[in-house]
Amino acid sequence: xxxxxxxxxxxxxxxxxxxxxxxxxxxxxxxxxxxxxxxxxxxxxxxxxxxxxxxxxxxxxxxxxxxxxxxxxxxxxxxxxxxxxxxxxxxxxxxxxxxxxxxxxxxxxxxxxx
Amino acid sequence: xxxxxxxxxxxxxxxxxxxxxxxxxxxxxxxxxxxxxxxxxxxxxxxxxxxxxxxxxxxxxxxxxxxxxxxxxxxxxxxxxxxxxxxxxxxxxxxxxxxxxxxxxxxxxxxx
Numbered sequence: 001x002x003x004x005x006x007x008x009x010x011x012x013x014x015x016x017x018x019x020x021x022x023x024x025x026x027x028x029x030x031x032x033x034x035x036x037x038x039x040x041x042x043x044x045x046x047x048x049x050x051x052x053x054x055x056x057x058x059x060x061x062x063x064x065x066x067x068x069x070x071x072x073x074x075x076x077x078x079x080x081x082x083x084x085x086x087x088x089x090x091x092x093x094x095x096x097x098x099x100x101x102x103x104x105x106x107x108x109x110x111x112x113x114x
Numbered sequence: 115x116x117x118x119x120x121x122x123x124x125x126x127x128x129x130x131x132x133x134x135x136x137x138x139x140x141x142x143x144x145x146x147x148x149x150x151x152x153x154x155x156x157x158x159x160x161x162x163x164x165x166x167x168x169x170x171x172x173x174x175x176x177x178x179x180x181x182x183x184x185x186x187x188x189x190x191x192x193x194x195x196x197x198x199x200x201x202x203x204x205x206x207x208x209x210x211x212x213x214x215x216x217x218x219x220x221x222x223x224x225x226x
Contacts, residue, residue: 032213043118043204043217051213090157094212100147101170102212104157 002027002093006105014113015083021076021108023091030096033074035065038088038107047089050074051096061085086112116140118207118218126224132193135221139186139207145169146188147215148180151202160203163188192223200225 007022025031032051036044048059055067065076074091091105119138127133139146147170148160159172163182180190186207192199202222206215 034212036217041222043120043219044206045217046215049213092157092212098164098211099170100145100162100164100206100208100211100215101159101172102147102149102157102206102215103159104149106156 002029002031002095002103004091004093004103004105006089006091006108008108009106010109010111012111012113013081016080018079019077019081019085019110021089021091021110023074023076023105025072025074025091025093027072027093027095032094032096033065033067034092034094034102035059035063035074035076036090036092036104038090044090047076081110081112083112083114085110118205118216120203120205120218120221122221123219124222124224126226127195129195129197129225131195132191133195133223134189134191135203135205135223137188137190137205137207137218139188139205140216143207143209143216144186145208145211145215146182146186147206147208147212148188148190149204149206150174151204151220152198152200157204160190195225197225199223 003026035047050067092102145164147162162170182188202220204220208215
């Protein structure tokens with residue numbers, strides 16, 4: 001079975017400060033890893049994904065994440081956040097086969113303060 | 115190209131009724147997955163359809179069912195609604211699987 005743990009339910013940060021949202025996963029098979037963002041009353045937007053290859057993955061809006069297989073982690077980082085980054089962020093995992101099934105973490109609310 | 119379209123966006127139903135939600139995937143996509151999002155349980159996988167066949171299923175009671183048509187549009191049905199079924203229902207479409215999934219805006223279901 002696969003599982004995802006997002007270590008922080010809320011992360012407050014001041015505008016232009018760096019931020020890291022933490023994600024650990026558990027799986028007995030090869031996985032794909034994802035970060036999604038959700039704005040109020042909206043669906044999920046893909047920020048970035050790790051499928052294979054380079055462990056440092058760059059996404060949209062200046063976000064990046066690093067896949068660490070030994071620590072089973074996939075932490076999301078941004079060097080300088082904006083007010084508009086305030087949203088809920090979800091880490092997700094799927095097995096690397098042909099499946100549409102995603103297992104999500106509980107989410108981290110990023111609160112960017114002026 | 116057009117994104118994933120879910121209809122309706124908002125729905126209010128009475129306990130005991132049934133409801134059908136619709137998801138139109140991106141053109142060419144053959145996989146449609148459904149998720150339930152609630153404040154208490156978070157995002158939970160309901161089921162996935164691929165080329166009209168259910169390929170994966172989550173841990174939900176039999177009151178939750180779905181189907182996919184030959185044009186890849188999918189519907190999910192919830193019978194005998196309970197208050198706890200109030201949630202945001204999201205669908206995601208992809209060509210083959212989760213590696214390239216796109217989500218719709220969701221249907222907000224309120225059961226009263």
